[in-house]
Amino acid sequence: MQELHKKIGERIRAFRLKQGWSQEELADRCNIHRGHMGQIERGEKNLSIDTLVKVSKGLDMTVSALLKGIV
Secondary structure (H helix, E strand, C coil), X not given: CHHHHXXXXXXXXXXXXXXXXXXXXXXXXHCXXXXXXXXXXXXXXXXXXXXXXXXXXXXXXXXXXXXXXXC
């Protein structure tokens, strides 16, 4: 399960960097704390469905697009 968290975090980081955003900018867009965003990107946090939806909306994409090829 930890490997899945890491893959999702890496995907979130890649999409964030593609947009040229800092962790803080994405966290603000998602309405979550920057420290929490860092933990998500490092695969240290188990994302709730609510948080996954917030992050995908913050990245302007669907949850399915965010998870495509991972799960």
